[in-house]
Amino acid sequence: MKIKLIRHATTILQFGGKKILIDPMLSPARAMAPVDYSPNRQNNPLVELPVTIEEFFDVDGVLLTHTHRDHFDDEAARLLPKEIPVFCQLDDKQKLNDLGFAQVYPIREKINWEGLKITRTSGQHGSGDLAKKMGPVSGYILSAPEEPTLYFAGDTIWCTEVDVALDKHQPNISVLYGGAAQFLEGGPITMTSEDVIRVCRKIPEMNVVVVHLEAFNHCVETRDAIKRALNDQGLSNSVWVPENGELLSF
Template sequence: MASAPVTITQIRNATLRIDYAGTRFLVDPMLAERHSFPGFPGTLNSEESNPLVHLPLPIAEIVDVDAVILTHLHPDHWDQPARDALPGNIPVFTQNEADAQAIRDQGFTDVRVLGADTTFGDIRLTRTSGRHGTEAHYAVLADRLGEVCGVVFSHPGEKTLYLAGDTIWNADVAEALAAHSPDVAVLNAGYAMVQGMEGGIIMGTGDVLNVHEAAPGALLIASHMEAINHCALTRANLRKFAADKGFGHMLLTPGDGETVVL
């Protein structure tokens, strides 16, 4: 019997549901109602309330998963409504022991730390590193930006999937691409911006182009777009950029609620 296809459902912002090798993962769930918390202070369009858009699916459907992956604990990746909706015994994977302890303190009992060779069933989950902004950003905002991670999903019978997380293009991303040769790379590409500072704290057009040039055979899927106040890059503008640079056929920009079948 043929196995079920790998699918990625763009929920909203960085929240994804990934069906991989017969297992359903929920990544970075932000399940708050539209306009339920303030814009991030000191960032682009901070007067806007977050999230900018409604959830496209019922919460009960979103949390019907086997495990949760948290790339970091910023409130647009892990919020109180998500904590309330998920069962306390669901497996939760975090980037480090500090985040794991924070999740345990919130009442979750099966919290695991991602490493170089973490397994969940017969799926390997490999933690990768990233950088949530430029060196200039970290010089003034290190405490707010913090540590972040990505994850590589691998299985003998499936395509290798790289979830980069909240990072800009840097040596960590280049190393992950070289080491794992992913078939698919999910990029947080909304180009979130801090007021008065150049560059984004997640990927923008130039970062996405760098990923394509480093891994031209990988299908790129753009996430973390059009849902939070400080994201400046739209799906339409990213598609136009990719088409102009000749890699539009290797980029998908799924809308909220849309499922990509790999």
């Protein structure tokens, strides 16, 4: 299994004989307006793609945790081939159909795709009323013969849903969306370093990868801050915080 972080939540996963593009945000740097009511006013994305656009066409399918613009932007909708299989949460099916994608597979619970099983999990994109305003988000458990069990948590904080997913599926590897994304009011809407540490403590033998960092203006926690927090807790050997363009093999 190989995971290549492109930028933010955009990754390319090689798993079960498939190459899967996850949460594609393909706009050039500074092409999108900043997130409103957030701690800084820089245009998004904050950094350029570390690869050429052509790399995104050499994939077998697309997996979306949700369709907020930092996970599926207008550029991805424009550039990706409309015949490519797209797997998503049920709430996003109509939007993708309206954009012209011909093979959209909403996952209510789980789906089998040519030997690869994808199971949807839930999360909370923030707390209280803020989470309701942010709308539904999903994570996914991926499993295939001779592969480790993999958990993409999606845009969620530590919550009961994450705790339940870890208990039920016992993943070998978890990919967490960090950055402590937030607005001027309300708490974080993605994982903080403290949330990452709670995930690590839940399954001590699990490997963890933290993405969703330093690429969108409402993400305030840096790679260095997360690494320091992990080091303080003695967790550096089981957690990876990759740079953009970095390939991890497990």
